[in-house]
Amino acid sequence: MIDPEIGFTADVIRDPERFVGRTRLIEQCISSINAATGLISVYGKRGVGKSSLLRQIQQMALGDYTVAKRAGLAHLIPNNPRRYLTVFYTCDSMIENGRDLLSRLCNDQNEEDSLLRLVPDDGKEIIEFTRSKETSAGADLKVVNWGAKGIESTKYAKVVPNDIVQTFRNFVDSVVANQVKKRMKRDGILIILDEFDVIKDKNGIGSLIKSLTTSEVKFAVCGVGRDLSDLVKDHNSVERLIEQGTLPVKPMEPGESEAIITRAAELFKGELKFTPGVAPLIAHMGQGFPYFVQLLGKQCVSVANARGAKVIDEDIVLEVKERLGRGEGFPTLEQAYQRAIGRSSDRQLLLHLLAEQSGEESMFSDEIGRIVLKNSRQDAMDLDIEYVDQLIPRLVEEKSGPVLERVSERQGVYEFVNPILRQYIRLRSLN
Numbered sequence: 001m002i003d004p005e006i007g008f009t010a011d012v013i014r015d016p017e018r019f020v021g022r023t024r025l026i027e028q029c030i031s032s033i034n035a036a037t038g039l040i041s042v043y044g045k046r047g048v049g050k051s052s053l054l055r056q057i058q059q060m061a062l063g064d065y066t067v068a069k070r071a072g073l074a075h076l077i078p079n080n081p082r083r084y085l086t087v088f089y090t091c092d093s094m095i096e097n098g099r100d101l102l103s104r105l106c107n108d109q110n111e112e113d114s115l116l117r118l119v120p121d122d123g124k125e126i127i128e129f130t131r132s133k134e135t136s137a138g139a140d141l142k143v144v145n146w147g148a149k150g151i152e153s154t155k156y157a158k159v160v161p162n163d164i165v166q167t168f169r170n171f172v173d174s175v176v177a178n179q180v181k182k183r184m185k186r187d188g189i190l191i192i193l194d195e196f197d198v199i200k201d202k203n204g205i206g207s208l209i210k211s212l213t214t215s216e217v218k219f220a221v222c223g224v225g226r227d228l229s230d231l232v233k234d235h236n237s238v239e240r241l242i243e244q245g246t247l248p249v250k251p252m253e254p255g256e257s258e259a260i261i262t263r264a265a266e267l268f269k270g271e272l273k274f275t276p277g278v279a280p281l282i283a284h285m286g287q288g289f290p291y292f293v294q295l296l297g298k299q300c301v302s303v304a305n306a307r308g309a310k311v312i313d314e315d316i317v318l319e320v321k322e323r324l325g326r327g328e329g330f331p332t333l334e335q336a337y338q339r340a341i342g343r344s345s346d347r348q349l350l351l352h353l354l355a356e357q358s359g360e361e362s363m364f365s366d367e368i369g370r371i372v373l374k375n376s377r378q379d380a381m382d383l384d385i386e387y388v389d390q391l392i393p394r395l396v397e398e399k400s401g402p403v404l405e406r407v408s409e410r411q412g413v414y415e416f417v418n419p420i421l422r423q424y425i426r427l428r429s430l431n
């Protein structure tokens, strides 16, 4: 049996060896990491590869440019790249606003990624560690012991009651003075905030970030959106900070998706081979979504295992496709599909019509995933689907996932919340 995880993973890509493509984005990352000030913003669709890019930014910020070298960009790496200590925080929808966010940052206790781990405290034990396999790569700091007093941010330096902004400033100042400068001799601290889009009230966050940004404190924000204004409402206040730092993550070009298969083949080290036709087939099914490509790759390995095969050929891909058609092999997507349908065969039909709408090309454009209800009305009527308007509400409700969300500017225009689910539906058979 061959472990699919050797070559494929559905996890965020931290290991630069597994990170594929994105050459142009890496180029931009290099320059924005090395700019003395400025905000880095990463945005794009769900499952398109944002968090993975963020982890590579973190790696480069520490001074490990493996991913850039692999992308053939060694010549762009400065002789003395700016080096940082890093904080990485993933937001959630319980965060109401900017203050809430700062409070979370001051209290998060993650051993490798939190701000609090870096704040000096007598009892705490912090050691250097590297985030990649290469020991020569840039080191970061992690906590191995929080000390006898336990973890409570009020025990740490300079907490100002009822003033989270000042408390946060104090924390950051002490980290910069003690860890960044004195201990690690770095240029600054990089605070990376993933899933920034889920913060409820984003008013004022732009000006907050602006006021906290210095030549020693840099922020990177990332989330689902079409541009920076989807992430930071008062984006005008950060406009001057973002010259090099806006990184739109688009669906992958077919060649990049194919490279995921090629890279997997390398990772399997000859234990498992792929015939030449396989990568283009999988890339096509994945429609530019690396997450889906990785899942398809995994399924191919499972089928190969079941057959006792050591070579993945087009026939195996075909079997994966047939199984997918029957709802087998992709439990998370299948569950989402079933929840959306909610036992209505009419809704199932409509969902397929909507998922099928418009040509493939549009999936690579800015309008990715947009659908117009009226374009499917005639088809729906031809298929005897009655009451289209009564089928839609469930699809935009929370309990269905939701599957669709309204695109506010235009009436009757929706978007699949998860473009990967859309592609799954396109490949799924009706019965």
Ligand SMILES: Nc1ncnc2c1ncn2[C@@H]1O[C@H](COP(=O)(O)OP(=O)(O)O)[C@@H](O)[C@H]1O
Residues within 6 Å of the ligand: 009, 010, 011, 012, 013, 018, 019, 020, 021, 022, 044, 045, 046, 047, 048, 049, 050, 051, 052, 053, 260, 289, 290, 291, 292, 294
């Ligand atoms: N550059 C890449 N190379 C290979 N696989 C990738 C790459 N980017 C993303 N992936 C795959 O796609 C999945 C989704 O990526 P992720 O970074 O979590 O996307 P997002 O944060 O946009 O939802 C990852 O778990 C990984 O399996």
Ligand SMILES: [Mg+2]
Residues within 6 Å of the ligand: 050, 051, 052, 194, 195
């Ligand atoms: Mg993510």
